[in-house]
Amino acid sequence: MPVRIRAQGRISPAIDLEKLRRVALRLLQLTGQREGELSILLVNDQEMQDLNRRYRQRDQATNVLSFPMREADAPDSGLLGDIVISADTARREARELKVPLGQRLSWLLIHGLLHLLGLDHERSPAEAIRMADQERGLQQRLQQLERRPNMPSLAINIDHVATLRQARGGSEPDPVLAAGICELAGACGIVVHLREDRRHIQDRDLRLLRETVKTKLNLEMAATPEIVAIALGIKPEMATLVPEKRQELTTEGGLNVSGQKKRLAEVIRQLGEAGIPVSLFVDPDPRQIAAAAAIGATFVELHTGRYCDAASEAEREREFELLASGAAQAYGLGLKVNAGHGLNYQNVQPVAALEEIGELSIGHAVMARAILVGLDQAVREMLTLVNGAR
Ligand code: PXP
Numbered sequence: 001m002p003v004r005i006r007a008q009g010r011i012s013p014a015i016d017l018e019k020l021r022r023v024a025l026r027l028l029q030l031t032g033q034r035e036g037e038l039s040i041l042l043v044n045d046q047e048m049q050d051l052n053r054r055y056r057q058r059d060q061a062t063n064v065l066s067f068p069m070r071e072a073d074a075p076d077s078g079l080l081g082d083i084v085i086s087a088d089t090a091r092r093e094a095r096e097l098k099v100p101l102g103q104r105l106s107w108l109l110i111h112g113l114l115h116l117l118g119l120d121h122e123r124s125p126a127e128a129i130r131m132a133d134q135e136r137g138l139q140q141r142l143q144q145l146e147r148r149p150n151m152p153s154l155a156i157n158i159d160h161v162a163t164l165r166q167a168r169g170g171s172e173p174d175p176v177l178a179a180g181i182c183e184l185a186g187a188c189g190i191v192v193h194l195r196e197d198r199r200h201i202q203d204r205d206l207r208l209l210r211e212t213v214k215t216k217l218n219l220e221m222a223a224t225p226e227i228v229a230i231a232l233g234i235k236p237e238m239a240t241l242v243p244e245k246r247q248e249l250t251t252e253g254g255l256n257v258s259g260q261k262k263r264l265a266e267v268i269r270q271l272g273e274a275g276i277p278v279s280l281f282v283d284p285d286p287r288q289i290a291a292a293a294a295i296g297a298t299f300v301e302l303h304t305g306r307y308c309d310a311a312s313e314a315e316r317e318r319e320f321e322l323l324a325s326g327a328a329q330a331y332g333l334g335l336k337v338n339a340g341h342g343l344n345y346q347n348v349q350p351v352a353a354l355e356e357i358g359e360l361s362i363g364h365a366v367m368a369r370a371i372l373v374g375l376d377q378a379v380r381e382m383l384t385l386v387n388g389a390r
Contacts, residue, residue, distance in 0.1 A: 002028060002035075002078075007042040011087045015042060015105070023106050023142065027113055029328035030141050038116075039082045040109070048086035063089040064108040066115035083112035103139075110138045141332060145355065152352050153188035154386050155218060156379060157340075157363025162192075162200035175201065176208045178375060183215050185379035189237070191361050193220035194227060196244060203230070210234050218279075218361070223267040232274050239271055240279040240301055240338075240361075250341075250364075254283035254303040258291035265295040272296070279338060284319075284326030293333035300330045301338040301361060304351055308342030324354055331356035345369070345385060352389035360386060 003024045005017050020040065028036050043051070045061035053059045055067070069081035085108050094104035114131055121128035161178040165171065179190045190213050192201045209217055219236040221227040222244035231239050241264065243255050257264060257280055268278045279299035282288040283306070292300045307323055310316035323339065330337045339351055340361030352360060362382060370378040 003038045003040065005040040005042075007087070009044050009047050011042055011044055015087055015101075017042070019102065020105055020109070023102075024109055024113075026142060026145060026328065027109060027138060029325060030138055030332045031113065031117065033080065033117070034325045034328075035078050036080045037078045038080050038113070041082060041084045042087050043084060045086050045088040048084065048089065051084060061086055061089055063093060064112045066112045068116050068118075080113075080116045083109060083116065085109070085112070106142055107135065107139055110135050110142075145331065151387050151390050152357045153359045154186070154379075154383055155189035155191050155216070155338075155359055155361045156182040156187040156366055157191040157193070157220075157361055158182065158367075159191075159193050159200045159363055160367040162202065162205060166200055175205050176212055179209055179213055181375045182379050183213070185376045186383045187215065187379055188359065189213075189216035189218055191218040191220060191240070191363070193242070194230065196222060196224065196227065206230070206234055210236070220281075223264055228267055228270060231271060231276060235274060235276060238277045238279060238299070240281055240299075241267065242281040253305075254285070254288060255280055257282060257288045257295065261291055261295050268296050279336075281341075284322040286326070286329055289326055289330045289335070290333065293330070293335055297335060299336040299338055299358075301340055302326050302330070302357075303341050304339050304343055305341040307351070308344070308347050320350055323351060327354045327356040345382065348382070348385050349389040352386045355390070 003021050005021045005024070007015065007017060024038055024040060028034060028038065048061040049059065051065060052062050055065070063086055065084045067082040069079040085105065090104050090108055091101055094101045097104065114134055119127060119131045119134070121131045158175045158178045161173050161175040165173055165175070175192070182190060190209060192206065192209065194201050194203070194206055206219070216238065217236040218238050218240055219231055219234065220240045220242050221231055223241045241255060243253060245252065255264070264280065271278050277298035279301050280292045280297045281301045281303060282292055283303045289300055302323055304323060307316060307319035310319050327337050336358050337356045338359040338361060339357050343351060343360060343362045344365035348360065348362070351357065366378045366382055369381070
């Protein structure tokens with residue numbers, strides 16, 4: 001548990017400790033301390049005064065105290081230390097500053113955490129300015145995160161309607177009709193992957209979808225000149241760049257963004273000039289996410305495949321942690337965050353519950369269910385799960 005939180009003595013009215021714990025977790029992620037561990041103690045003014053006298057020889061209550069734990073010779077160890085907050089003082093200060101108590105508590109947490117990370121406003125005026133800047137920046141990021149809409153949207157990938165049609169080379173089932181049914185059932189967008197080998201979606205599908213999709217058309221594509229030219233002509237609402245190999249059954253891994261920054265930046269620029277924001281499909285790998293932000297992507301889509309295919313519960317938890325920290329990292333870098341690949345009715349909810357994730361892209365599981373229960377019902381059932389996750 002990276003954040004332990006408890007209240008000591010009588011604190012009334014009670015404070016929502018779980019909410020404060022979530023704020024602390026976010027702060028660890030926003031400050032690049034995903035491995036960091038933190039202990040938070042809420043006390044009243046009397047106990048704060050005792051602590052302040054005992055450890056700082058100041059016989060008065062204060063708002064926050066930090067007790068760093070990191071050894072000078074082990075600066076990267078997990079344990080950051082303790083933050084003690086006086087709930088009485090926080091409440092008084094919130095009233096004086098006319099801000100909600102939660103906002104004041106967040107600021108005190110930020111202040112305490114920056115002390116644990118080595119900043120000290122009492123050391124010099126320059127450091128006081130630096131610390132105040134960081135406090136403001138972190139507070140803003142927290143507020144942005146809180147303003148996020150409460151649930152992710154669901155975009156439906158209709159490639160496999162076309163896969164079924166191509167099995168006989170005829171005209172049915174038609175992905176264009178399927179897209180309409182998905183939208184009527186509540187999907188926020190339609191995703192198609194125009195592959196270079198045209199194994200499922202065809203150019204005709206894309207042209208008609210462009211005319212008929214009422215929500216948002218997301219074109220998955222390889223960053224090749226042929227497909228970029230098509231995208232520039234069709235102008236989908238967004239494009240998702242994916243790696244593409246002819247032999248693969250489906251997209252197998254995320255893009256190697258850090259290894260082809262220049263090429264991808266150029267495609268992002270071309271599409272961006274045509275008003276098409278770009279998402280990069282990446283594994284939840286900090287290097288790839290940082291590279292995506294550095295070359296100007298608007299979104300990343302986190303590849304959920306390894307989480308979905310995990311062979312054991314322990315492996316699934318590990319993969320989930322990577323997704324959670326990847327989502328926080330991407331969001332912290334100013335990227336919009338989507339996720340997809342392999343999500344189904346059993347595994348979608350933990351991913352949908354990640355607050356940074358704005359949209360899920362799901363195809364195969366919905367189409368597989370649609371064959372048995374109908375497309376409208378399959379989409380609605382998935383929506384119920386996604387909407388119920390937060
Ligand atoms: N996102 C991307 C980038 C994909 O390539 C795919 C598969 O086409 C999906 C999401 C949807 O995956 P699934 O069909 O497994 O739901």
